[in-house]
Amino acid sequence: MTALVWLRNDLRLHDNPALHAAAELRQGVIAVYVHCDAYVTRFPIAPSRLDFARRHLHLLTTELARHHIALQVLRVAQVSEIAPALARLARDHGISHCFFNAEYPLDELNRDQQVNQLLRAQGVTVKRCHDRVVIPPGKVRNEAGTPYKVFTPYKRKWLQLASLLPLRPVEAPAHQAALPCPSASAQDIDHLFEGQELRDLSTPWPAGEAVARARLQRFVAQDLDHYQTQRDLPAVAGTSGLSPYLAIGALSPRQALAAVLSRTGGDWNANAGVSTWISELIWREFYQHLVVDYPQVCMHRAMQVHTEAFPWRQAPEDFALWRQGRTGIPIIDAAMRQLNATGWMHNRLRMLVAMFLTKNLQIDWRWGERYFMEQLIDGDFAANNGGWQWSASTGTDAAPYFRIFNPITQSQRFDPRGQFIRLWVPELAGLSDKAIHAPHLAPSGPPPGYPAPMVDLGASRKATIALFASLGQAPAGGSDAADDIPAAPGTGAGPGPHHPG
Ligand SMILES: Cc1cc2nc3c(=O)[nH]c(=O)nc-3n(C[C@H](O)[C@H](O)[C@H](O)COP(=O)(O)OP(=O)(O)OC[C@H]3O[C@@H](n4cnc5c(N)ncnc54)[C@H](O)[C@@H]3O)c2cc1C
Incomplete structure (x- = not known):
């Protein structure tokens, strides 16, 4: 008898509960x-x-063999072929137990359920472990036993629960x-992967859990203490x-x-x-939990139902300018060009470009969500959906619709000398340093070849606020006059308390 472990988005040896x-x-x-072709065509993946x-996988096959x-690797065309392929493998190798680490989006849950049923029917014991999160979904609950919708109380409860856990990674x-x-x-x-479009970004993103652990160690030793002051500066x-x-x-x-915790002595x-930084890890966890508690977000639905009525513009030409980084707003263009070139974008800029697309261009957040998944090397359904819905004010704990980042003031604040813009918009x-944030306002105007802004930031902001207000169920509190999300107390630059970044 042999045990089977089905690896998915848990490509490592250490601290892998299923393995x-x-x-x-x-x-x-x-x-x-298992590589499923339909996943690549049905779901956007960079x-x-x-x-x-x-x-x-190249590294893992060698590492695993050492142990x-x-x-084994399997390729199937359709999602429905995954369970039969695993059942065949189990039969051929006399598998008694199958372990896998849970994935939480709805399609993945359904897929795993099919595998579970088929393997059990053939006498295999199936065990699902929790790995993607520190605290499994369903455990962080308010007094009424229901899920949190707002981050800050969720975080408080999460910290309470996590502080009781041993939090020791499991051995290799x-x-x-x-x-x-x-x-x-x-x-x-x-x-x-034959026949599929691949993009080698091994220079910025070398593979391997050893690289990941080394990056973690370096960050914790060198940068963690300055994270609060540095994390919003894309340059x-x-x-x-x-x-x-x-x-x-x-x-x-x-x-x-x-x-x-090892660095800080607990x-x-x-x-x-x-x-x-711990808060950011909790944001990650919050979004993972939300897809379980509010599975409608896995079906292209807005978290806040009343926002479904927002009349998003069908504007493919404008969407193309945003994608290409040719909007005429330098910080937006720099951010989109960073994404297109490196498969990654700084968190502050993700929020800026997402708000610009949804609030200034009034283009459906789902278009942006999809484009991000098509480009991001860190594409993760829960984090991406959560980030987009937060930015579009359609999600849980959403940015109130009347608070809309002004990309020019954000650019002046977080890239004051324009270093990031210069890097990506040569x-x-x-x-x-003054003109670079809004070249259209400089006496000589934008340099040849660089476009004027594709949208009037002030007018589009007003129009979006009016449209959101007309939806009826505006969030309580706040005022129309608010612009950027206020700085966190004492930081002078940080975001407010309900802010994922
Ligand atoms: C519109 C939008 C889309 C996003 N899409 C993704 C995505 O597809 N995949 C993804 O991993 N993150 C996504 N994020 C969250 C965040 O931007 C990235 O996790 C972060 O920029 C990664 O950089 P880092 O590893 O240096 O983060 P650090 O600042 O070092 O944070 C440490 C870790 O915490 C997690 N994290 C940090 N911020 C967030 C956040 N706001 N929400 C959830 N998790 C967070 C990430 O796993 C990150 O690696 C998105 C945010 C927005 C606003």
Whole structure:
């Protein structure tokens, strides 16, 4: 009898609960990775993220083999073929147990349910572990036993619960006596992705859990203490850059948290950098929990039902200018060009470009959500959907619709010398630090080749506020006069308390 572990977005050996549990049976372990073509066509996924998975699998097959765990890879065309393919594998290899780490979006839950049923019907014991989050969904509840809709009380409760947990990452899997079957070769792995668009971004994003752990250690040792003051400055590498590794599961949130707590001797509030970074990990967790508690978000639905009536504009030409970074608003263009070139975008800029698309161009957040997933190497359904719905004021804990970032004042505040803009919009490099944020306002106007703003920021902001107000159920509090989200007390630059970044 052999144990099977089905790997998905958990491509690592260390602190992998499903892999660990399978190895603990000490009866031989086969790991399997299934590539489904329909997933790639039905759900947007960036070619860089596909290639990131391919590169991780290359490393993983060798690492697993060192532990005498064989990696098998399967390619299927349709989602409905996944369960039968795994059932066949289980039959062929005398599998007694199958372990996998939970994935929470609705389609993944349905897929796993099919696998569960088919394997159980054939006598296999199936175990689902929780790995993607520190606290499993359904556990962070308010007094009434219902899910939180607002981040701050969720975070308070989450911290209470997490402080009671051991939070020790599980060990790497035990070495097995012998390889139960040959491991996938490099060609087998490459064959999984044949015919699909791949994009090699290995220079900015080298693969492997060793790289992820080293980046984590470096961030915690060098940058964590300054995180609070640096994290909003896109020209500075002040954030961890760990999102691609967390998204593909080369790193776990427990490992991230454990590294911080080990540095601080268990102090969750050692300084503002520490508590703010932990807060970001909790935002990540909040969004993962939301897709379970509010599964309608997995069906292209707005979290706040009344906002479904917002008359989003069908404006493909404007959408194309946004995608290409040719809006005439330098910080927006720099951000979109960073995304297109590197498969990643700074968090502050994700919020800015998302608000610009939805609030100034009044283009449906779902268009932006999809484009992000098509480009991001860290594409993660829950975080992306949560971020888009937050920015569009359609989501839970949404930014009140009347608070709309002004990209020019944001640019002056967070890229004061225009370094980030100069890097990504070289046609503006010659402008002064003052002019670079709004070249159309400079006496000489924008340099040749750079467009004038595609939209009037003030007028579009007013129009959007009026449209949201007409939807009826405006959030209580706030005022029409509010613009940027206010700074957090004491920071002078940070966001307000309900702000994911
Ligand atoms: C519109 C929009 C779309 C987004 N799409 C994604 C996505 O597809 N995948 C993704 O991982 N993040 C997404 N985010 C969240 C955030 O922008 C990125 O996680 C962050 O920029 C990653 O950089 P970092 O690893 O240096 O983060 P750090 O600042 O170092 O934060 C540490 C980790 O916390 C998590 N995190 C940080 N901020 C957030 C947040 N606001 N929401 C959820 N998790 C967070 C990430 O896993 C991140 O790696 C999105 C945000 C917005 C506004």
